[in-house]
Amino acid sequence: MNYSQYTVHSPQTLNEALGILKEKQSEVRLIAGGTDVMVLIKDGVLKEKELLNLSYLDELKYIREDGNIIKVGALTTYRELEKSSVVNLSAPILVDACKTIGATQIQNLGTLAGNLGNASPAGDSLPPLYVLNANVKLQSAESERIIPVSEFFLGPRKTKRAPNELITEITIEKAKPGLHYFFKKLGLREANAISLVSVACIVDLDKDKKINSIKLALGAVAPTVMRAVKSEKLATGRQLDLNLIDEIARGVSEEISPITDIRGSTEYRRRAAYGLVYEGLYEALMGTAKRVSGGIEGVY
Amino acid sequence: MDVSVTFTLNGKQVTVKAPAAKSLLRTLREDLGITSVKPGCEAGECGACTVLMDGKAVTSCLVMLSQVEEHQIVTDEGLVKDGKLDPLQEAFVEEGASQCGYCTPGFVMSAKELLLEKPNPSENEILEAIGGNICRCGAYPRIVSAIKKAGGEQH
Numbered sequence: 460m461n462y463s464q465y466t467v468h469s470p471q472t473l474n475e476a477l478g479i480l481k482e483k484q485s486e487v488r489l490i491a492g493g494t495d496v497m498v499l500i501k502d503g504v505l506k507e508k509e510l511l512n513l514s515y516l517d518e519l520k521y522i523r524e525d526g527n528i529i530k531v532g533a534l535t536t537y538r539e540l541e542k543s544s545v546v547n548l549s550a551p552i553l554v555d556a557c558k559t560i561g562a563t564q565i566q567n568l569g570t571l572a573g574n575l576g577n578a579s580p581a582g583d584s585l586p587p588l589y590v591l592n593a594n595v596k597l598q599s600a601e602s603e604r605i606i607p608v609s610e611f612f613l614g615p616r617k618t619k620r621a622p623n624e625l626i627t628e629i630t631i632e633k634a635k636p637g638l639h640y641f642f643k644k645l646g647l648r649e650a651n652a653i654s655l656v657s658v659a660c661i662v663d664l665d666k667d668k669k670i671n672s673i674k675l676a677l678g679a680v681a682p683t684v685m686r687a688v689k690s691e692k693l694a695t696g697r698q699l700d701l702n703l704i705d706e707i708a709r710g711v712s713e714e715i716s717p718i719t720d721i722r723g724s725t726e727y728r729r730r731a732a733y734g735l736v737y738e739g740l741y742e743a744l745m746g747t748a749k750r751v752s753g754g755i756e757g758v759y
Numbered sequence: 760m761d762v763s764v765t766f767t768l769n770g771k772q773v774t775v776k777a778p779a780a781k782s783l784l785r786t787l788r789e790d791l792g793i794t795s796v797k798p799g800c801e802a803g804e805c806g807a808c809t810v811l812m813d814g815k816a817v818t819s820c821l822v823m824l825s826q827v828e829e830h831q832i833v834t835d836e837g838l839v840k841d842g843k844l845d846p847l848q849e850a851f852v853e854e855g856a857s858q859c860g861y862c863t864p865g866f867v868m869s870a871k872e873l874l875l876e877k878p879n880p881s882e883n884e885i886l887e888a889i890g891g892n893i894c895r896c897g898a899y900p901r902i903v904s905a906i907k908k909a910g911g912e913q914h
Contacts, residue, residue, distance in 0.1 A: 462778035462785075466760040467825040490823065497821040498802045500780055510780060514826040538815070562891020563869065565803055567815040568822070650890030651804045 460501055469512040473519065473598070476625060479511055481600040484622035487511040491534055492568035494561065495577050519572075519627055522546060531629045533572035533596075537584065541566065548752055549633035552659055553587040555642040555749075559657075560584065562650040572626040575611065578618045581679040586659035587642060588631065589676035589686055596628040597621070605630075612683035636753025638663050641739035644678075645731045647722065654679045655723045656731040658711075660739055661751075668699045668744060675707075675736070680715035680728055687711045699744050708736040766827045768793070769837025777824055784808040784819040787834065795835035795864040799893070806892030809865040810834050816872040818891070835864040838871065847871055850909035851902075858896035866892045870906045879910050 468487065470476040480487065488507035490496040491514065499505040513519070513534060521532040522543045529545055537557035540546050547554055560566055560574075560583045574582040575595060585608070593608040597620055608629075611618055620626060634640065640661045646652025657678035663671040673694050675687040690710035697703055717728035742748035762779040765772060768791065775790050784801065787793040787810070799805035801820040808819045811833040819832075838845035844852070847870055857863040866889055873880050873888035880888070885906050894902065 462781040463760065465778070465780035467762065467779035467823065469825050469828070493821045493823055493826065494803055497782060497823060501782070501801050501820070510823075510825075512823065512825050515828070561803065562806070563872070563888055564806060564809055564816050564818040564891045565821075567812075567817050 460503055467510045467512050471515050473516055477600040481623050491570040491573045494565050494569045527633050529631050533626045534570045537566040537569050550591055550631055552640045552642050556583050556587045559644045571629055575626055578612055578616050580615055580683055581654045583657055585684040586657055586676035586678045589684055590659045590661045590674040591631040593629055593631045597624040598627045599623045614682045634661055634751040636751055638751045639743040639748045641748055643735040643739050656680055656728050658735045662743055670694050670697055670699055680717040687714050689714050704737055704740045708733045711736045762825055764824055764828050767831045779825045781824045782820050783822040786824045793834050797861055807862050807865040809868040816869045835867055847909040850905040854901045854905035856898055856901040856905040858898050862894045866902050
């Protein structure tokens with residue numbers, strides 16, 4: 460591989476980075492944790508000859524509580540999210556998802572902004588961000604704007620980020636204590652496997668197991684991560700039992716539009732989605748699903 | 760484009776001049792003579808090039824040289840103190856935890872991060888910590904024994 464063909468810009472501050480981006484725009488490839496970009500370099504398929512290395516922007520590495528919101532600096536790694544007490548208490552579904560990304564070595568490098576910017580339909584942190592009503596903050600040298608994560612993606616590898624913008628912050632809503640949640644992923648093995656199907660779900664059940672509300676997001680089954688809106692609607696207000704679980708899981712498997720690729724066929728992915736949704740809701744029905752603990756550790 | 764990068768390698772400050780986008784793995788092997796880090800997949804999937812960066816296990820094939828300025832990098836060589844193997848390395852020897860040995864340094868570094876954080880890890884924690892390392896000879900049971908042994912002995 461010919462490493463010498465690349466020029467790397469390594470700004471020390473956000474302002475400096477935005478200045479370079481304003482000038483270079485699409486000429487530079489952004490690199491944060493490097494878990495995707497370094498593979499492109501190794502394979503000799505990276506189109507851009509200039510890189511904007513974001514790894515020294517310490518001001519974008521933080522996790523802060525702000526009332527009902529958790530603010531996550533764009534360069535926070537998966538591992539930092541996994542170890543954060545506030546994320547564990549109020550957004551544990553994101554912790555579970557991050558733990559399934561690659562393996563420890565990848566979780567120590569990869570960043571939340573990288574997963575968003577890379578815009579793979581199989582990005583495992585993304586379904587939890589959908590059910591946590593995440594917002595993505597984009598900054599350029601001149602302005603900033605905030606886009607809901609559900610509107611951020613345009614297709615595989617395509618986002619609304621303009622060439623002069625950086626993802627600088629992701630905000631997520633805290634999930635209410637007591638809510639049931641699950642993140643389930645089917646890969647070809649436990650570690651370092653890309654999702655065939657992933658499901659993130661937060662469900663609010665009353666004490667008689669009636670569904671007050673439910674949010675279901677799926678990865679790797681459509682051009683972008685998607686909410687299973689129809690299935691959410693048909694489930695809301697109804698009694699959770701085995702028949703309803705079957706109905707919801709079937710609804711989800713019909714609502715998605717998976718492709719056939721090297722990892723699995725359309726039909727296989729539909730069945731897998733059915734299975735993952737069924738399994739997760741079954742656990743919620745039986746009381747073995749995980750629950751959001753909120754501010755108090757060990758309550759649930 | 761070449762850059763000059765200064766960082767701490769196994770406790771000593773080093774400065775290396777090499778292509779800015781070169782991987783840390785290739786830099787360590789080709790420019791700094793550190794051959795314990797092994798090129799396997801060079802895509803972050805096999806773990807043979809694992810090093811500690813600021814105490815955290817990372818695959819050095821995915822780290823760009825331009826990203827290690829002022830960081831602390833530790834490789835297997837750095838675990839040896841005054842010519843004596845680290846208890847973890849010793850345990851790998853005693854348990855016969857390698858066959859061809861190509862994956863061994865990577866496993867040692869992944870296990871090192873775990874033991875630094877959790878001196879007496881459970882079997883599950885060990886399996887999780889080495890989930891990103893592949894041993895094609897299939898020495899896993901002995902690797903796990905070695906890590907368990909080192910966990911018990913170190914503390």
